[in-house]
Amino acid sequence: MAGGSNTRLLDETDRLRAGDTKQGEYPIFKKSASGEDVAIINTDGNYKYVGRLIVDFDAQGRIIPESINPNVSGAYATDEQGVKDLNAENLVDPEIKAITDALQEVIKKQDGNVLGITDVFLNGTRSDVRTQETNLGNLTADANLNYVKGLDSTVAVSIKNGGGIRNNIGRIFTPPGATESQKLPPEGNDLSGKPDGGISQPDAQNALSFNNALSLVTLTATQLKAILEHGVAKVAPGATPGQFPQIGGISFSFDATQPAGERIQSAAILNDDGSVKEALVRNGEVVG
Known part of the structure; x- marks a missing residue:
């Protein structure tokens, strides 16, 4: 089987x-x-x-x-x-049917709550979101940043633990007889009205099942570098540390061969278009 x-x-x-x-x-x-x-x-x-x-x-x-x-x-x-x-x-148990019908209505309503559309697979795979940048990591970090900017326009950076992303948004399909899988956008659901590529409420809840709260803090450049250092401190071959950062509003590079606490090589605050707004770290040293 x-x-x-x-x-x-x-x-x-x-x-x-x-x-x-x-x-x-x-x-x-x-x-x-x-x-x-x-x-x-x-x-x-x-x-x-x-x-x-x-x-x-x-x-x-x-x-x-x-x-x-x-x-x-x-x-x-x-x-x-x-x-x-x-x-x-006539073999249907009426009590069980009443329960399943009620559950189906709840699921249909939630799955019909479409939050957005994607034409690509959104990668929330554990081995990826805990070791490298992924498109779902970017999307969720950027979404957090956009939300908080609506409360405080001076907020510049969003950092999300990779371990807080628990699933993909999309489907992995292996054609009959094939040895390679295809990573596809979410499938539509005619029962709920969810279109192909639709990101529904359950999709978001499955991917972000911890429903982690957002914390707004003020940091110096030195403190921000220390947080990034913590994020990459446990990166090692075969490891999948949940603290690995998925980020918005900032870019950084690191060298995993260096000792923990000395790995961040560069970091910069970004403009909305992705250009550098302010350098924070160069050659491993804080400059911002």
Whole structure:
């Protein structure tokens, strides 16, 4: 059984949910290292389908491919039509249905609250946001800076712990038979009215699930350098320190081969267009 790719495998008798496309045959047959048949099965995620495989084995425990009946095995859509096909309409527990219907309405309302649109995958992967600049790190730090500037126009810098970013905004898709994954923008949701590329309230909540508060502080250039030094102090091969800074309104460079506390090589306050407004650190020394 494969997992993680959400690849929709179906046979010739299986029915797709509205809007879905078939991505491979159920099951996919491959050969093992010893030349024996291997049946690979997979369905879409989030319980959109239920997979069923009934197969016989020979006396040596090897799969008999001809024993798989497509009228029995395959992927079953879990929509209303799928329930009707199984004559299971009257098997629904009314109390459970009332709970799930109420939850679905809440989820639909939240997922229909679209905060913005992106045409790229927004990278919140742990190994990235805790070690380097990412587009989601930039977006969230810039959003924090923009919000606080509305309260105090003199605020110049935003620093966000990479460890506060908990998920991507987008989807990772591996086509059937492929070895490389594609990183894509968020998928739309017809039920909630969320368009393709839409960043919904749950997307933001999943990515920023700690809902970290903002603190407004006044710092000298020396103090700001010390905070940046703390942010990169634990950078090391294989490490993913949560204190790694995602930033807005400032740029900096560091040398991870230097001792902690002596790694920041340059830093500068930036204008809105990204140009340098004020240098803070040059060659590891505070100048601002």
